[in-house]
Amino acid sequence: SVYAFRRRGNALVPDMDMDLRALDGVANGQLVRVEVKEFRNVARHRAYWAMLHEMVAATECALTPERLHEVIKLETGVVDLIRLPNGMTVAIPGSISFDKMSEPEFIAFLEAAQRWLAETYGWVSERERRAAA
Secondary structure, eight states: OOOOEEEETTEEEESSHHHHHTTTTSOTTOOOOOOOOOOOOHHHHHHHHHHHHHHHHHHOOSSSHHHHHHHHHHHTTOEEEEEOTTSOEEEEEOOOOTTTSOHHHHHHHHHHHHHHHHHHHOOOOHHHHHHHO
C-alpha cells in the first residue's frame, strides 16, 4: 500500500488517519525502510486523457481513447518486453500508473505523446491553438 506523509522540519508526519494507522505495527525508535517519491501531478494526468478524448473525437484515429493510449505507449517506447515460448520477443504496452512512473518520466512521456500525435495526425494542443488565434 501507498501512504502519504508530509515533511515537517526533519520529521515525516502522516497526512491522514489511514496513513497514521499504517504506523500501528511500528515500535517507537524502530528502523524502517521508506521509499521517498513525490506524488504525481493529477491535473497533468487528466490533461493527457483530455487530449486523447479530443483526438479520438476529432479524428476517429482509434476506437476509444484507451485504445489510442495503448498505441501511444507502443510508439513512444513505454513497453514491457515479453519472451514467448518460441523464443520470439514482443513488446506490449507498459504502464504509466502513478506507482510505475515518476512525475519527470510522465512529463517526458507526455511530451513524446504530443510530438507523436502532432507528427502522425497534425494534432495541435488547445493552448497552442489559443496562442495562434
